[in-house]
Amino acid sequence: MLLDNTLTIVNGCKARDPKYQQIFYELYRAFALKVVYRYIYNYEEAREVSNDGFVKFFLSIDSFRYETAVSVENLVNSWLRRIMINTSIDLLRKKMLLPEIGGITDSHLDIPLDEESADQLAVYNDMIKLVKQLPPAYRIVFNMYVIDGYSHLQISESLNIPMSTSRSNLSRARNLLMKYLNQTEALVKCSM
């Protein structure tokens, strides 16, 4: 049923039907924003980038191909993810990968109070905040390699940098994250 729905929505989007485009947007906007927010520091900017990503998606959906109905769901996910990542990278490039200023507000990282695994979710949110604190050049490579599964070759082609730079940026990102984690651990011990 879900597959049928996805297929119908995608076909509706291909036909440029605003009704299906809106349904698609409402279904996937949370997913898209979560992808973009890992790359883009500022929440409002992340929303803008996510919107631009959807516009690109709808404008380029004619080139979206699928072989079977079963593969549609996964293909749409990975295609939308790729568009969102590319759109985010475009914005960071425009900003010359300069470090952002201002703190990360907790208000958008939302944890329902009645959730049983609230503690676990809090840890996840903290991890994302750590990733966002990385300098943009390290953050992009870490996100692309560790979370989104790109290879160093793909990263070097996407960012137009040597593969060695991609590897070193990843290594530095890991070291920084480890440092952040150790600092957090020390703080927790002190408070105890």
Next chain:
Amino acid sequence: MQYVENDMDGLFQRSAEHYQLDAGASDWENISVKLSLHAATKTASNKSRSWLTMLGLGPALFLTMGVCCPKFISEVERSNFGIGYQKIIDQQTVFHSLPEIVRTGNDDELFYDFLKNKEEIIQKKGGPVTQNDSVSVESANQFRSKMQQRFIVYKGDMSAEEIQDETDLQNSINEHRKLLLHSRIVVNIETPKAEIKENTGRNILLDLKHPLRRITADRFYFGMFATLDGSKVKSMPFDKIGFGAGFMFGYNITKKFSAEASLAFQRKKYDSYGKDFSLNKVGSTMPSGMVIKSLQSNASVTEVNLKARYKILQQKRSSVYIAAGLSEYIITNESNTYNVSLNGNSETMRGKYEKNISKLPAVASFSAVYQHSLIKKISIRIEPYLKVPIQGIGIGNVPVTSAGIQIGITRSLH
């Protein structure tokens, strides 16, 4: 935190998958507007591509012919021009037309009609010529013998030949006339400055060779032009190109100041947000509860422009002006495509409107003009401009800002 060190990548992967982020309110309206604008732009750009090609090729071809191939100038022009000579003179030059002396102003460039075997100024750049001075015949004859002139004959194939003697010049012209028949030969006479002392003690320069019989200042000019015009409303981008053509008429008030009026027929294309569109004139014809999100306008506009120009740079054959003025827009036809929200549904509506005259004045115009004299009285000009709205135009009183380039050709009148 032990597990963190062992499986840091895994932890971040799980975090990216499960972290909780407030997606906020839906931004579908914004995306919908962007999509509709993109679709409209794509359609418009496809339609205008052929027009742009024609509009771009026309002036380019014309200018190429005008600048590079003077021999393509019409037979009528050529017969008027015939074998002429062009004289470049410097400041404080005095033309001697015995028994009277006529003085020109500064930075003049004079052309004579030589074909008809009579000498008269047929174009003059610069200030008015006055007859307020005189030099004795004796003084003039005294310097006649000392005058040295250098003639440069530009042949029909634009090659040049330098001749020192006047007799040789006439022979050369006759020879070229036989050889080239209808080809234009321009003789450029460069006269070294010959100084004499006037009774007043001022230094003046004499040209004793060509007596002057009639002087007419070319104060009036007229011409035609074509424009490529980008229009936008407030924060909307310049992403559509309009075009137009028109006529102009001008008057040189002084050497530097001129006034110009023009009438242009244009096609303007612009997008605007619904908030910038006033419903005062059309609100009653629209369904209740309807909200205009954005619209694309395509309007036929007759523009009446009045402007003042000031010359900031004058070179041998080129000049640069800055200009400012006011325009009135008369919209003869307006076609709007509205992207609206009606009862929660997005729809597209279209509206066509007849004549609509904006209140005076609609826009203030600012421009820079580069003008280059091609031949005789004819010049070409390139004029980038910016038009800032003073009042809204069209059925929705939309404040339209325009920027573009105007390419024109002008001819001086006597």
